[in-house]
Amino acid sequence: xxxxxxxxxxxxxxxxxxxxxxxxxxxSLAIGLLIGVFQAATQINEMxxxxxxxxxxxxxxxxxxxxxMLATMMDFTRRLYESIPFLIG
Numbered sequence: 001x002x003x004x005x006x007x008x009x010x011x012x013x014x015x016x017x018x019x020x021x022x023x024x025x026x027x028s029l030a031i032g033l034l035i036g037v038f039q040a041a042t043q044i045n046e047m048x049x050x051x052x053x054x055x056x057x058x059x060x061x062x063x064x065x066x067x068x069m070l071a072t073m074m075d076f077t078r079r080l081y082e083s084i085p086f087l088i089g
Contacts, residue, residue: 001087009080009087016076023065024058031057 035050062069 005087012076016072020069020072023061023069027057027061028054 031053032050035053039045039049
């Protein structure tokens, strides 16, 4: 196994991880920003106010994009397992 192969597999793993994390992180960022603007406008300084909406949005994103996320993980894992003979040899 050459160093280039290891770097390529690691790069692919990082790309898949970023693709899977992006919907959750971006939706959480958007709702956090909206709640932060609301808190700044109304001068409500409650730290726990953003927790429930973020949780609800993340649950919604997981329900809608969960199948795609699981399929992406399974596809990457399947490709990785299928490439083991080529990686070793």
